[in-house]
Structures are given as structure tokens and as C-alpha cells.
Amino acid sequence: MKRSGWFSRTALILGLGFLYVPIMSMIVYSFNNSRLVTVWDSANSPTLRWYFELFRNEQILSAAWLSIKVAALAATGAVVLGTLAGVALARFGPFRGRTLLSGLATAPLVMPEVITGLSLLLLFVALEQAIGWPQGRGMLTITLAHITFTMAYVTVVVQSRLTGFDDSLEEAAMDLGARPATVFFRITLPLIAPAIISGWLLAFTLSWDDLVIAQFVAGPGSSTLPMVIFSKVRLGVSPDVNALATIMVLIVAIGVVVAALLMRRRERRREREVQAATAANL
Amino acid sequence: MRPEPLDPWRDPKAEPYVRIEGVTKKFGDFVAVNDVSLEIYRGEIFCLLGGSGSGKTTLLRMLAGFEQPTAGRIVIDGQDMTGIPPYDRPVNMMFQSYALFPHMTVEKNIAFGLEQERLPKGEIAARVAEILEIVKMTPYAKRKPHQLSGGQRQRVALARALVKRPKLLLLDEPLGALDKKLREHTQFELINIQERLGVTFIVVTHDQEEAMTLASRIGVMNHGTIAQVGTPTEIYEFPANRFVADFIGSVNMFEGRLVEDEPDYVRVESPELGATIYVSHGISSPPDARVWVAIRPEKIAISRERPDAQENVARGVVREVAYMGDLSIYLVQIDSGKMVRVTQPNITRHADGRITWDEAVYLSWDPTSPVVLTQ
Numbered sequence: 001m002k003r004s005g006w007f008s009r010t011a012l013i014l015g016l017g018f019l020y021v022p023i024m025s026m027i028v029y030s031f032n033n034s035r036l037v038t039v040w041d042s043a044n045s046p047t048l049r050w051y052f053e054l055f056r057n058e059q060i061l062s063a064a065w066l067s068i069k070v071a072a073l074a075a076t077g078a079v080v081l082g083t084l085a086g087v088a089l090a091r092f093g094p095f096r097g098r099t100l101l102s103g104l105a106t107a108p109l110v111m112p113e114v115i116t117g118l119s120l121l122l123l124f125v126a127l128e129q130a131i132g133w134p135q136g137r138g139m140l141t142i143t144l145a146h147i148t149f150t151m152a153y154v155t156v157v158v159q160s161r162l163t164g165f166d167d168s169l170e171e172a173a174m175d176l177g178a179r180p181a182t183v184f185f186r187i188t189l190p191l192i193a194p195a196i197i198s199g200w201l202l203a204f205t206l207s208w209d210d211l212v213i214a215q216f217v218a219g220p221g222s223s224t225l226p227m228v229i230f231s232k233v234r235l236g237v238s239p240d241v242n243a244l245a246t247i248m249v250l251i252v253a254i255g256v257v258v259a260a261l262l263m264r265r266r267e268r269r270r271e272r273e274v275q276a277a278t279a280a281n282l
Numbered sequence: 283m284r285p286e287p288l289d290p291w292r293d294p295k296a297e298p299y300v301r302i303e304g305v306t307k308k309f310g311d312f313v314a315v316n317d318v319s320l321e322i323y324r325g326e327i328f329c330l331l332g333g334s335g336s337g338k339t340t341l342l343r344m345l346a347g348f349e350q351p352t353a354g355r356i357v358i359d360g361q362d363m364t365g366i367p368p369y370d371r372p373v374n375m376m377f378q379s380y381a382l383f384p385h386m387t388v389e390k391n392i393a394f395g396l397e398q399e400r401l402p403k404g405e406i407a408a409r410v411a412e413i414l415e416i417v418k419m420t421p422y423a424k425r426k427p428h429q430l431s432g433g434q435r436q437r438v439a440l441a442r443a444l445v446k447r448p449k450l451l452l453l454d455e456p457l458g459a460l461d462k463k464l465r466e467h468t469q470f471e472l473i474n475i476q477e478r479l480g481v482t483f484i485v486v487t488h489d490q491e492e493a494m495t496l497a498s499r500i501g502v503m504n505h506g507t508i509a510q511v512g513t514p515t516e517i518y519e520f521p522a523n524r525f526v527a528d529f530i531g532s533v534n535m536f537e538g539r540l541v542e543d544e545p546d547y548v549r550v551e552s553p554e555l556g557a558t559i560y561v562s563h564g565i566s567s568p569p570d571a572r573v574w575v576a577i578r579p580e581k582i583a584i585s586r587e588r589p590d591a592q593e594n595v596a597r598g599v600v601r602e603v604a605y606m607g608d609l610s611i612y613l614v615q616i617d618s619g620k621m622v623r624v625t626q627p628n629i630t631r632h633a634d635g636r637i638t639w640d641e642a643v644y645l646s647w648d649p650t651s652p653v654v655l656t657q
Contacts, residue, residue, distance in 0.1 A: 171348055172381035174368045176395035176446065186394075190385045273429045 023249060030242035037237045050243040060228055060244060067208055067225040070139060074146035075203035079196055081147065082154025082203075086195075087188065089155070090162035091170070108152040117216030120145045124217060137219030145217045146210060150203035157202065161195035162188075289513075290323035291499065299324040299482055300345070300450060305354035307340050307506075314340040316506035317354070322499075327476055327483040329493040332503030333529075338486045341503075342452050345484065346375045359449055369398070374448040378455040380439035382427040388414075388438050389423040395446045413445040416475060433464045440472070444479065453485045457492055469495050490530050494518070502526050518578075523657045527576040534582070534622050536575045540654075543569055548654060550575050556618035560593040562649035567656050574655045579623040581651040584612060584637060589646040596645045598622065603638055612637065614645060 029037060031046035054060060085105045089098070108116060124134060124141050134140050169191065173183045189196075211226040218227065229241055290296040298321035307315040315337040322328045330338040343349045345356060347368035356363045363371060374395070383391050389410055396406045414420045417437040427435060436456070443451055456472065457465045473496060476483050487493050493500050494514045502509045502517060502525075509529075510522040521527035524535065536559065538552030543565070550559045550573055559575050567573065589595055598616035605628075612624045622645060628636075637643060 166379055166381065168377045168379050168381040169383060171346075171368070172375070172377055172442075173383070173394070174348075175346055175373075175375045176442070177369045177398035178394070179369055182398065187383060270428060273426075277429045277431050277434075 026242050027246045027249065030239065030246040032239060035239065037239055037242070050240045054240045054243045057240060060225070060240070063223050063225045063228040066139060066222065070143050070146060070224060071204045071207040073143045074150055074207040075200045077143070077147040078150040078154050078203040079200045082151040082199060083158050083192070083196060085151070085155040086158030086162060090159045091167065105155045106152050108149045109156070113149070113212040116149050117145070117213040120148065120213065121216040137217055138222040141217040141219070142214050142222065142224065145213050146207040149213060150206045153202050153206065154199035157199040158192055158195045161192050165191055290326070291321070296323055298322060299359060300484070301357040302341070303355050303357065305341070305344060305351045305356060307344060307349060308352045313506050315344070318506070318508055320501060320508065320511065322482065322484065324482055325480055326498045327473070327485060327496050329485045329487055329497035329500045330503055331487055331490060331493040331500050333488055336503040337506035338503045339454060342375070342454055342484065342486045345450070346373055346452055347371050372449040373452060374443040374446050375452040376439050376443045376454065376456055378458055380435050380459070382435060382438055382442070384427050387424050387426055388419060388430070391427070391438060392442045392445050395442060409445055413441045416478070417441045432459055433468065436460060436468065440475070444475070444481065448481060450482050450484065453483060455487055456485060457489070465492070472496065502529060504529070521576065521653060521655065524574055524576070524655050527653065527655060532579055532623055533576045534579065538573055538575060540567055540569055540571045540573050543567065547649070550654065554618055554620050555596060555616065557596065558593065559652060560649050561652045561654055565654050565656065571656060576653045576655055577647055577651055579611070579625040582622065582624045582645050582647045584614070584624050584626060585644050585646070586637065586641065588644050591646055594647050594649060596622070598643060598645060600637060600639055600641050600643055610636070614643060616645065
């Protein structure tokens, strides 16, 4: 172990550096007082100037709010549809069109976003001409598009959780007199709840930072946060974008750390209880 | 033996509780259960015994309603079960994996079935408490399944199935996941509970010892068909065919030809033994038929001196001795070259004087011991 110590340590430092130096530099520059992003104004830095300016920027705030709404709605829709598809694929055995459904449900995982975006745009336009819905493009179309591409992820997560579970649990519930709907809500759903939660978070994140698909299906006046950032950067990087990105990184980091801590605590408690049960045997 | 005035299956007036009538189950081209008919009576512990792939579990799943028979029908307490889903059957099942709901406490697990019947809360609580008392799990009511040991989980699973007061309880390898010591203990506990509550049990097992101790009757299954139905004694002492003789316990099988067939005895000429075998019970079979004579290892005596009898004696050399504690197993090669398995109880503690490797010995058996099998 000791002899290979320098190797693993170098690998660790290089790996972490590769991943986090760009983010760190962004965070550092968000406290820079200079209007020019690449020039460090050592006299007046660090400062929170850009953070205050950010909160006065109506455009960014409304885009962030729109992004949150879209992400929450899309994640919820994706969870409902994805869970249904996942349960069908994992539980209903071989039914007609199973392979087709399985392939179609997971295809968006590998489909280039440009193609997904373009085809959805064409669909929305055609639908509007045919039945007058959805009217124009905006939050509704972005949400629908995001449901479409995030649903695949939820399906995969739910399906893999269910295949890990013994189907005799559901059979036992049925045997005890529960009808299929009761079995689903009282047994299956609680069992896959962790998968549904992580599926929701995954879908939320994917929707939150999607730029390509949103570009295609967004209409005037409905710019999501990534769209606003991208358009600002094209006009030259402005420092308040750094501040915004830093806040986003902070929120994500807190979420990840809290989730990891909670999971570790639960895992430890469970381990202790299992040990106690086996030790007490009988 | 169970103290029953008259075994119901011998009583011509008794009405069977469960009737399986010509049930067949096919999965594609594979026939899992092939035209099985069985009658099971109230209060029985009926064991379906068979190896893996014998169709025993499929038959149990059809009783529970998880599978529908391809042909034939199942009648429980006079009610045809065809097309009735699992949740509407007066039947409960204890799963091999126990299938306890991991997100519910012991109490909630047991109450689940009663909640489905929409019973008042008070009654549910009372019945859960009562069944917890019976399976001795009251102190563990608030625990989750992962906080229990294997034996405790087994009892919770049993309680969860029994609390519904089913007419029929199906048990899939009920003791399969327990270690040997706990198994024996649990077996007797299971019989106690069954007698106390008077529920009819159908048990699926691959473990013949388990079947022998638990069962009032055993149905031995092979390749989707019933090879024999009978009490444990009947199955062991009077196997109906070679499969059953070989599957239950161990047996020495001698192939031969029927040379004398009288109402009260038969003689079988067996080249495998190098002599004729005299059996003091008649069989009904055409003369000269090919038959098999089965003799259990514990029914063969082993001695250094030649016994007085003229027949049913074979000479051989001890090739292997296995000391098992309570008994010793000898593998004796008889003059014809065939290996014969003999077991002898170790009555004394001392090893000296006991027959050992490479000794020339005589094997002999009583004319009542062999069973002549025609198929």
C-alpha cells in the first residue's frame, strides 16, 4: 500500500483538479470587482457586488423561476409516466409489444438532443395547425418536451429497482386479499419510493440544465435560465453569471452532501439492527 | 402416529375438502403438471414431495390462484376455483422467501390481510395480538423484518397467513431457510399450531425428512405427475414403484425375473444377486415378468458367520465403512460384483469387534423385508 501511495495520491489530485479547478476559478472570479471577467481587480476584491446585482436583474430572476417551474412540473410528469412504464416492463412478464415498449422507452437516453428537440418542435407546430393546441410555444411546450426526454431515465431507475425486488411480495399481498390497485399503492409504491425520489431529482436536474431542447421548443418571452446564461455569454461573459453559477453550485453541493449524510446514517442504523437480530438469533 | 379415530382417506363416507381434478399446466411446450388428481381432507397436513422441476410448486401456485390450470379444475370446500383470483380465495400461502413486507412492522405485516377484509380496528388489533401470542412473537411486534432472525421471520410469515383464518394454508418449503437444529424444533411447533387451529395444510417440500415428520399423507411428485400418495409409512415401506423407492430414503435394487408367483409368496431370480430372492407376499403380475426387488439398507443383517437360512443370503466383502455416530453404513461388494448398502445401529460404544474394512461377511434378510416392484 505504502509503495503505491504516491501513485494513488497523484491520481487523486489530478482527477479532482481536472474536475474542480474550472469550477473553483469560476467561484473565485464571482467575487472579483472588475467588470472584465479575466482581470482580477486586487484592490477592491473580494466583493459581493455581482451577487447584489444579480438579485436586481429581473431577466435572470424570472428565467430562474421559469426554470424551476418547468423542472418541477417536468420531473413530476416524468415520474408518473416513467413509473408506469417501469412497472409494466418489470412486472407484467412477456406481453405483446414488450420489447418495442422497452426499446422506445429507453431510446431518448441515446437519442441526440438536437434530434429530440427538432422533432418535438415539428410535432408542436403540426399539432397547433391541426387542432390548435398547444397554442404557440412557451412554458407548456418546454415542459412537455422535458417530460419526454427525462421519462426514459425514470423508467430505467424504477425498472432496475423493481427487478431487484422479489415479486413474491406483491403475490403475498394479493394472497392476503389485496386487489391489484391496493397492492400497487400499499406495497409496490412504498418499495420503489427511493427510486421514484431519485428519478424525480434526476429528471429535475436534467430539465434544469437542458439548453438544446429548450432552444427548439421555447417561444418568445419564455427563456429558461440556461438559455439566458448562454445568450449573455455570447455577448461576452458578464461577472454576474459567475455569481449565479456559484449559487447554483452551492445549492447542488448542499443537496448532495445532505443526501449522502442521511443515506449513510440510515445504512449504519440498518446494519446495526441486522447485526443485533442475527446475534440474538431465535 | 396422529391419534385419529379413522383416517379420513380410508373413510368411504368422508367428503374431500380439496379436490384436484385432472389438472394440467403447460408453459409453452413444457408440461409442468400433467393430469394430476388428488383428494385432500379437512385437517390434514398433506405434503407434496418432489425434486426441483417435479411440478410441486406449480401445483401449489395453482391452488393459491397465481397460475390458472391449462386443463382440469380445483375445488375447495365444494367451490370451483376456476377463474377466481388469489384475493378472493379462502386460501393463504406462506412463501418460501417469507415475502414479509420490508417497510412494515411485524404487527402491520400481520394486520395487512385483515385490513383488506375491512374489519373494525379493534377486532384487527385483537386478532393480531392473539396470533402473535400463538407464534410467541409478542415482544417483537414493533420490529421491522430486517431486525428479525430467520426463525422469527418464519413465524411472522406463518402468523400473517394464519391470522386470516384460511380454510386452507399453503406452505412453500416452510423450513427451507432455517438451520438444522431450528428446523426440527420448528417442525413440531408447526404441527402443534396446525392441530390447535385445525387448518388444513398443504406443504411443498423437497426434503423427505421434513415430509415424513410433518405429513399425514405424502404425494410424491415426479415430472409433473403423482408417483404415489400415501402415509409416510406406506410411502417408505410399500413404495409403489422404483422412483418412489429410490427417492425416499436409500434402497438396494435388484433387477430380476419372476419365476414363482403364488398367492402368498413369490420367487425372483436375480442375476444381479446371483441367487433367487424369496419374498413372503404375493403380487399380481404376469409370470416371467421383469421385476425389481427393493430392500432397505437397515433391513439387511450383516454377519461373519453364515446364517442358517437357505435363501435370501449373499456373501461379500466390506469395501467401505462410514461411521455416522448413531449408525454405521457398510458398502459390501457381493459375489456377483454388485455393491450393497447396509446400515447397522451402533448399539455399543466400543469399536472393537465391529465389522470393518475387507472382511468377508454374509448379508441376509427376512422374507417379509423386500418389496417387489413391477414398474
